[in-house]
Amino acid sequence: MNYSKQRTIAEECTLEGVGVHSGENASLTMKPSEVGGISFRRVDMDGSPEIPANLESVVGTDHGTSLGSGSATVLTVEHVMAALGVAGIDHVILELSGCELPILDGSFRSYLDAISEAGIVELDAPAEVVRVQKTLAVNVPTGASYVATPSENLRISATIDFEHPDIGRQFGSFDISEEVFRREIAPARTFGFHEDAEELRARGLAQGASLDNTIVLDANGVINDGLRFGDEFLRHKVGDLIGDLALIGGRLEGHIVSERPSHEGNIALARKLND
Ligand SMILES: [Zn+2]
Secondary structure, eight states: OOOOEEEEESSOEEEEEEOTTTOOEEEEEEEEOSSSOEEEEETTSTTOOEEESSGGGEEEOSSSOEEEETTEEEBOOHHHHHHHHHTTOOOEEEEESSSBOOOTTSSSHHHHHHHHHHOEEEEEEEOOEEEOOSOEEEEOTTSOEEEEEOOSSEEEEEEEEOSSTTTSEEEEEEEOOHHHIIIIITTOOOEEEGGGHHHHHHTTOOTTOOTTTOEEEETTEEOSSOOSSTTHHHHHHHHHHHHHHGGGOSEEEEEEEEESOOHHHHHHHHHHHHO
């Protein structure tokens, strides 16, 4: 994340697939842009309404971060935002042909690979830096808590705590660079509990969830064929946090220590850091 100049992608690239919550297919085309920040366009809607990828656009944090502007919304933006954030992309147009980003394999990897394959163009303008100036804390009533302290680079420490014996309490700390993210975080997939599936589906969520894009746990353990990391759950939560913090824009410098991070808490932290 220590790229000092603003950046965009060199060529456009496209990914497509089902949305984990909506169950609807959509195609995402990323297009280079030298100005304007990161912005979604709902190209399936009349007039292709634009939704800036920033904190003001956040309209939902229930099992994913959603952005909206007027009647246009985009669901589950955190994985592409994490990939753009660690790649230091400041300006890009994200044309989406549906309401939700493709979940792909449930991890961040395909987004990061697509950006790398598209190539990077460094612009003349210096990147904006958002520095944690003094120690601050954020707690949300649903249980997530955070402390942010000054640091020269972005470091993320996180603890998660789930009753399920295959997860339990997991802790990790990562100095976030594109390379560290690619190796340590990007492959980590999203996860859910089989016992919650019915309730989520009744609420209109997880309509596109499957073992191809989600680690599913039941009383006997992980249903999928194995994990990519022993602490894949923790690593995915770290990636989600990076994606939510990317909505601040610019290069974040600080050490974020988080306990049970959630999208709701991540966005509350991002708003406080942005003050
Ligand atoms: Zn996620």
